[in-house]
Amino acid sequence: MNDPGSTVPSATRRLPADAAGLAEAAALLRAGRLVAFPTETVYGLGADATDPAAVTGIFAAKARPRFNPLISHLPDAVAALAEGVFDAPARRLAEAFWPGPLTLVVPAHTGTRVCDLVRAGLPSLALRVPAHPLARDLLAEVGRPVAAPSANWSGRVSPTRAAHVLDDLAGRISAVLDGGDTPVGVESTVVACLGGPPRLLRPGGITRAALRDVLGLDPAAPEAADADRPAGPGMLASHYAPRARVRLDAVRVEPGEAALLFGPRPPAGHETARASLNLSPAGDPAEAAARLFGALRDLDASGAETIAVAPIPEDGLGEAIRDRLARAAAPR
Ligand code: AMP
Numbered sequence: 001m002n003d004p005g006s007t008v009p010s011a012t013r014r015l016p017a018d019a020a021g022l023a024e025a026a027a028l029l030r031a032g033r034l035v036a037f038p039t040e041t042v043y044g045l046g047a048d049a050t051d052p053a054a055v056t057g058i059f060a061a062k063a064r065p066r067f068n069p070l071i072s073h074l075p076d077a078v079a080a081l082a083e084g085v086f087d088a089p090a091r092r093l094a095e096a097f098w099p100g101p102l103t104l105v106v107p108a109h110t111g112t113r114v115c116d117l118v119r120a121g122l123p124s125l126a127l128r129v130p131a132h133p134l135a136r137d138l139l140a141e142v143g144r145p146v147a148a149p150s151a152n153w154s155g156r157v158s159p160t161r162a163a164h165v166l167d168d169l170a171g172r173i174s175a176v177l178d179g180g181d182t183p184v185g186v187e188s189t190v191v192a193c194l195g196g197p198p199r200l201l202r203p204g205g206i207t208r209a210a211l212r213d214v215l216g217l218d219p220a221a222p223e224a225a226d227a228d229r230p231a232g233p234g235m236l237a238s239h240y241a242p243r244a245r246v247r248l249d250a251v252r253v254e255p256g257e258a259a260l261l262f263g264p265r266p267p268a269g270h271e272t273a274r275a276s277l278n279l280s281p282a283g284d285p286a287e288a289a290a291r292l293f294g295a296l297r298d299l300d301a302s303g304a305e306t307i308a309v310a311p312i313p314e315d316g317l318g319e320a321i322r323d324r325l326a327r328a329a330a331p332r
């Protein structure tokens with residue numbers, strides 16, 4: 001892989017998930033440095049959201065386009081409510097799903113501490129209260145909003161363990177707090193509450209059905225205007241991409257292909273695949289989501305030119321899985 005990260009000597013520290021590791025991670029963040037940390041979804045690349053110089057470092061380390069706004073992370077709902085303006089649906093969603101894998105895009109509070117660069121100049125702000133105990137402890141110790149996109153090279157597969165972060169960003173960030181594998185495995189659901197009907201900007205760890213239960217209606221689709229100016233890289237057509245080409249809804253695996261399988265009845269030809277992994281032999285979408293990004297990285301490492309992906313149903317976390325795979329398969 002030709003990430004600059006893999007050719008730079010590694011000066012990135014791997015911090016343990018104990019009190020000393022947390023204190024060191026918090027001190028680095030408060031000093032304006034970049035620290036990757038686990039959330040329940042994927043590893044985030046954190047920086048002090050109130051410090052434009054620190055936030056600039058995120059865009060540089062990931063090679064992320066500047067026009068794409070970042071999500072700000074807070075330790076609890078009270079802290080998050082102080083940064084934005086929450087209408088009734090936003091309050092209901094926050095109450096139901098925080099802490100958890102939901103990001104709310106709301107109008108920024110006039111007194112928000114989050115700097116303009118995080119918002120890419122937008123009047124709105126994306127806020128999340130993660131549920132992972134290490135993330136919550138870290139955020140509480142930092143005491144400021146922490147901006148954090150996924151801790152991977154921009155456009156590539158998101159990291160679900162510390163080793164993935166180091167594969168992409170070693171030598172480019174100060175540290176990674178190692179909390180083991182992230183349990184949800186796909187990014188947060190992003191819902192915009194900007195006065196009109198709540199809009200689902202990105203499917204993720206909270207399912208559409210769970211949103212519907214709380215809102216009493218299906219969340220609306222993004223506005224057409226959002227298509228011209230995507231709200232974030234996760235909404236670009238090509239994203240989450242392994243090196244290999246990705247072929248979706250494969251009903252047979254061709255010789256030489258790697259195979260990403262799902263469920264008890266894998267497609268014909270999978271026995272002779274160059275490499276194969278089953279996301280969930282039992283057909284459980286939550287188990288499949290937790291394994292998705294690690295499996296894509298592992299199949300990529302097999303050297304196959306194409307990864308054939310078995311059909312994955314749309315229900316539950318299947319919507320988020322299919323969204324990520326469609327972007328991984330999109331023309332680059
Ligand atoms: P990621 O790179 O995974 O952190 O993606 C960030 C996501 O946050 C994007 O996909 C956007 O949908 C969303 N986002 C962040 N800030 C805003 C904002 N102000 N307005 C709309 N979406 C936002």
Ligand code: MG
Binds near residue numbers: 150
């Ligand atoms: Mg990302």
